[in-house]
Amino acid sequence: MERGIPDGEPVAHGGVSGRVPLAVVVVDGDGMVSHWSTGARRLFGHTKEEAVGRPAGDLLPVSGALPRDAGAYGEYDVLGPDLGSSLDGRISYPAAGRARLTASTRGRERIDVLWWAYPLVGPGPERLLVLAADAARLAAAGDPDGGHVERIAPGFALHTDFPGADELAGRLPEILPSMSVGESARIVAQVLELGYPVLEFSQHDRVPVTPDWGVPRRAERRARRQRAEAAAAAGLTPPPGPPEDADDDLEYAAVREHLEFLNEVSGRIGSSLDLSRTIQEVSRAVVPRFTDVAGTYLREQVVAGEGFPEGVPDETTLWHRVAVEHTDEPGRWDDVVPVGESMPFPAHTPFFQCMTSGEPVLVPRITEEMGNAIASQFEKRDIRPLINHRSMLVVPLKARNVVLGFMILLRHRERPVFNDMDRVTGAELAARAGLVLDNARMYTYQESVADTLQDSMLPHIQPRMSGCDIATRYLPGTLLGRVGGDWFDSVKLPGARTALVVGDVMGHGLNSAAMMGQLRTAVQTMAALDLPPAQLLRNLDDLAQRLGEHYLATCLYAVYDPIAGELHLANAGHIPPVLVRAVDGRSELLDLPTGAPIGVGGVPFESVRVRVAPGDRLLMCTDGLVEVRGEDIGVGLATLVESAAHPAASMDDACDTIIRALAVTFSKAGRGDRKDDVALLMARLNGVVSADVGHWRLAPDPSEVSRARDLVRTRLRDWDLDALTDTAVLLVSELITNAVRHARGGRIGLRLVRSGRLLCEVEDDDATLPTLLSAGPGDEFGRGLRIVTSLAKEWGTSRTSAGKTVWFELPLPR
Structure with missing residues (x-):
């Protein structure tokens, strides 16, 4: 002022x-x-x-x-x-x-x-x-x-x-x-x-950042001084001119103005690691004090959040216009040069010279000829009234000697043209802005990598499994990084059962996420072997010991049997699950043996069985949902139990209600910053009614094959699934024939289950699992499983305490 x-x-x-x-x-x-x-x-x-x-x-x-x-x-x-x-x-x-x-x-x-x-x-x-x-x-x-x-x-x-x-x-x-x-x-x-001035506002009236305000160049001042000395030597009156001290004062003020401007810009940009916000900060920092129009262009890889751009830009390089800041009337630039447009620049333009050389390009005044050349790049849009006869400075935005983008700076005609000191100032400004943009680009890239990594490691769970509906939520940590060790999963098991698992690797970052990926894969593999919950956690603990001694993890593993109406659970140092009863809406924390975290080693695990009814809901989560630093975890658990009991229109709504309730509780307690990531899994245990299950015992005799076909044909007719009869009868015939051939004299079990899809299981007392063979034209055996593979949607085998089970599934007709 x-x-x-x-x-x-x-x-x-x-x-x-x-x-x-x-x-x-x-x-x-x-x-x-x-x-x-x-x-x-x-x-x-x-x-x-x-x-x-x-x-x-x-x-x-x-x-x-x-x-x-x-x-x-x-x-x-x-x-x-x-x-x-x-x-x-x-x-x-x-x-x-x-x-x-x-x-x-x-x-x-x-x-x-x-x-x-x-x-x-x-x-x-x-x-x-x-x-x-x-x-x-x-x-x-x-x-x-x-x-x-x-x-x-x-x-x-x-x-x-x-x-x-x-x-x-x-x-x-x-x-x-x-x-x-x-x-x-x-x-x-x-x-x-x-009627008051505006707080935090500073403006210099018509004092643009220029190298001088009418101050002669040093060469001109030296020539004027020489003329004055020559005139004095000849006894003549020196020519008129401003005092030297006035020139010094103004030149000092001009240089100081530039330095103050650069210092001010450095303080205004870089307040955020968000790429788009950083670009806006850079554009607004130079308008109007240094220029009247500022257009920012970035390379395609930078905008897309990809890796560091390689190679020197050429005429095919696409440049994205990411910001345009100006002092003209509203809308004048928006229609002609809209933000978000991508375009290349030919070699004859000053923009191409800037991006290939990496040096500022100064155009004191844009001539009609240059204006026509630039306007030719804008189809059906006349940009010449916006640029002709204006002073232009193009500065590169560089980082590590690579041009990430450039800024086009224009001054109004009545304003002093850009000059050599402006070029130096613009280069310094671009260097600082380029560094800030590169930091924001790297952060955006790393954030994208983290999101991709986390998304690839978390499963995409089907919302409907045999006898249960599932909803999940994952929230990355807000302060300690977007990658963490929390996970959830569901695994289809024989007998229409479903394994539900939630785990949490202690710590944050890529190492924890990598450990989580290994443990989740191990759980998937061991669950497919149909191991009991306690034995699965025991094997998982042994695996963690072999992977290293630096990581611990908690895990809650549950197997839901919709036909028996039972949950089989084991806990390894995890917070207990919540069970919401459908009959009266009462919710409770299940009392499970806590167990030690995975990775401790040498600690036994226990499992419990809990009876459930159709419509009951099981809620499993990690401690990031209920625990905040400085607050008793009991408060979070109480809120979790209370909010889980509230009725909701859908499973997704119920998950959102729980998350909001916990957020409000911690916010009221002044603990609003959630640092840990959150994994939440909710399962509605619908069960399978007895009318949707058919179970028979067969003798290990070849004559039982035809009886099995008749049993399947009759049951599918009762279920109005005649469209599946031919396929199901053929596949059951192949499995029963194989069981009769390899049975050791015990009974053969056949079970059909209708639950979202048709499941067929054949059980015998032989522990040898069948394998898919490559049968030749003259081979008598080896084609049965190939038929199953071709016609069934899914099939598999698993060992049982008495032998093995071979199963297949067929989708129900619409």
Whole structure:
């Protein structure tokens, strides 16, 4: 805020045109100085260290904006109108005034000061912005009353009696120069509504980032100095020109402006690792201070979140337009160069030169010829009115010497053209932005890899199994990484049974996820062998010991038999499951032997059997759902039991209800940050009624094969499944024939189960599992299982305590 002069009325002082130094002071709600600018030190004589923390009334000639007892600065006379007020000693509304003061720190010098005070409206403690200027410097411009400044600064308070406030309000957008349309509209709306300046907003009126403000080049200054020396040697009057010290001051200010701009941009970008947000931060950081239009293009691999792009870009490389920020009227750029468009750039364009060389390309003014060449890339859209005669700078966005993208920067015609110092500034800006973009790209890529890895390791469970419906949820950890060791699974078992498993490898990250993948595969394999739950956990513990001693895991394994209406469960250090009874809606934690985690070694596991009824629901989850650091796990378990009992329209709705209930509970307790991942499995145990089961015992005699065919044909007719009769009879005939041939004299069992699909099981006392053979034209045996493989949807074998079971499934007709 170094300028307060209306358009067209510059102020000259000391050879410096158009700049009026202002003292900028911020006062906190207690009346203490919290910010003291360099201008304040020059005007009032106190250093920043002396001023900050002291009462503002002891340092500033501010009347009416602070409580009456806030102190007084030396000797001063208030000459201007008191526009402020104090309500109960608090900052209320804008004030302004003029004072002639005597400051001891300035050698009793009398200073004529104009000041303005604005309450800052926004988050945080109440604060006051105080601006002050030396009226003598304004008098040097030919306006001894300092009216130029007084007509602008107090005018932001529209509810004061300031003359011309309405006219000024109509010109507010003009007072916000070179600003994007959206930002300007938002600020103007707030100013008009509140009558206050906008908090956390800084703008330099018509002071663009340029290498100088009319400062001659060093070569020109050297030539001018040589001409002056030659004229003096010849006894002539030196040619007129600005003093050298003025040139030095302005050149120093220009360089400082560039450095401050780069420092400001570095602070504004990189606040997020989200790629799209980072791109927006980079675009908004340069508009409007450095440029009026900024278009950002990225390579296809970067936008897609793939690996690091390889090779030098060529004319076939696709560049995605990911952001366009500008200060033109709304919609002017949106239709011509929409965000999201992809296009290549030919070799004759400055964009191709930038992306292949990796260096900035400066075009002082886009000529008609160049504008036509660029516009030829945009089919049926005339981009020439947007770019012709504007200054353009194309800067590459690089990381590790690879061009990830580039930015096209354009300035309006009335603004100074880009020059060599802008090129250097743009290159430094692009280098910092490229590094930030690469960090965001790498994070996005790693996040994508993590999601893909986790998704590939978690099973895609069918919502309906034999005798039960299943719903699952997986939530990645919010703070400790998106990859974890939690998993759930379901395995189809012989006899229409289903194995349900939930596990949790302790720790986070790729190592835990890899260990989880190995344990889940092992559970799948051992479950297919139809091992009892306790024996399966025993074998899993032995496997974990062989894999390494650095990982532990908890696991809950349950086998549901829908025909017997029974759950067979074993626990390895996992939180117990919840069983919701269908008859009365009562929910309870099942009391299971806890057992030790997988990987401890040498610990026995026990299993229990629980009777269940059709419609009961079993809920299994990992501790990430019910446990939050600093909170008793009993609170989470109680909430889990209570929320599981609530009725829901569907299984998915029930899972969502439970997750929301746990989130609300921990949020109320101030433990809203869930760090661990969550695996949740809910099964509705529908059961299989006796009418859907057919079970027969057959003698190991070849004559029983025809009897088995008749039994199957009759039962399928009773079930209205005549469409399956031919196939089912043929397959049953093959399995019974094989059982009769290999049976050791014991009885043969045949069972049909109708549950979502038709299941057929043949049981005998021979433990030798049949294998699929390759039968030749002359072979008498080996074709039975090939027929089963061709006609059945699925088939398999498993050992039992008395022998083996061979089964197949057929889909039910629609």
